[in-house]
């Protein structure tokens with residue numbers, strides 16, 4: 028099968044990336060023709076102001092990819108911006124893609140929603156607004172009666188989110204009028220609501236993604252995939268709507284100009300099993316990640332900071348590995364017998380958390396050791412490995428050009 032997938036170069040990669048994406052690619056490379064690309068144009072869609080780190084991030088990604096075992100002999104590894112045909116196809120696709128397909132794209136809406144929601148929440152909290160004095164929904168009313176302090180805030184938070192969500196998704200674009208009405212139902216004063224909405228309508232919130240590039244990035248994504256006539260794309264469940272858009276664009280193109288593109292299927296990848304050391308999703312912005320490039324000391328320190336079973340306070344307390352992040356890591360990194368042993372001993376306080384964490388740090392370091400060795404090798408000879416990607420770009424360009432010739436012919440475009 029032909030497989031296409033890319034990754035945005037936004038910084039060094041962590042274990043979450045490894046188990047969420049790279050491990051899957053490494054499996055796929057054995058029996059498929061894979062095109063894996065560093066999506067540097069996509070990194071610009073919302074980070075267009077931060078180009079000074081882009082080249083470094085690309086280099087870092089080259090090192091990360093090669094050190095985990097992506098094999099340039101088995102795959103075409105390349106950098107998106109060096110295969111200009113992607114942009115030509117994206118431009119042609121943009122001619123046939125209705126604007127509404129993009130405006131209704133869930134990730135575009137979700138991102139806007141989160142930015143706006145965050146703003147409103149901070150605005151009301153900043154104004155010290157007491158809300159939900161007259162909650163219109165019975166359930167919320169009852170919940171509030173029983174709630175105290177922080178719980179009240181949480182209910183308010185969820186309720187605001189729910190109302191905002193409804194207003195936001197009622198119509199195409201952002202329904203400021205509906206939002207205002209819903210906020211008023213919260214018992215907020217008209218003056219404050221009007222001020223908040225005015226700020227949203229006229230302020231800078233979300234302006235960074237109010238660009239043509241951000242709105243149309245699914246079109247570029249469709250070009251990235253279809254230009255290699257991919258049979259399948261490995262994606263997480265949240266990416267399914269994007270791939271559907273790619274399929275719709277392929278269908279529309281085929282209907283207009285004759286059969287040119289296949290409709291790629293998805294290969295559903297499992298959700299990354301790894302949480303960050305604080306129990307939230309592993310992410311650079313939460314500062315809770317273990318990086319592929321971390322040395323053994325850094326790994327040890329991070330593992331010692333990991334959250335454990337919150338009910339196990341003293342060494343003599345019996346623990347529950349099922350709710351412990353450390354244990355979830357053990358299941359991935361540690362040998363079966365040791366995992367079984369921890370599972371039994373933790374429950375009868377036979378092992379302490381510090382000892383358990385030391386075992387885990389050893390396991391992670393054992394896993395990372397060959398990756399570190401390969402990193403050193405790649406870093407020492409980085410120019411050679413950059414050239415590997417340059418060769419990949421040439422191979423990708425040849426493939427992409429073949430498709431583009433067909434596209435231009437089928438569209439009956441000018442040819443000398």
Ligand code: SF4
Nearest residue numbers: 346351353373380383
């Ligand atoms: S002993 Fe290990 S599995 Fe049990 S609570 Fe402590 S860290 Fe978690």
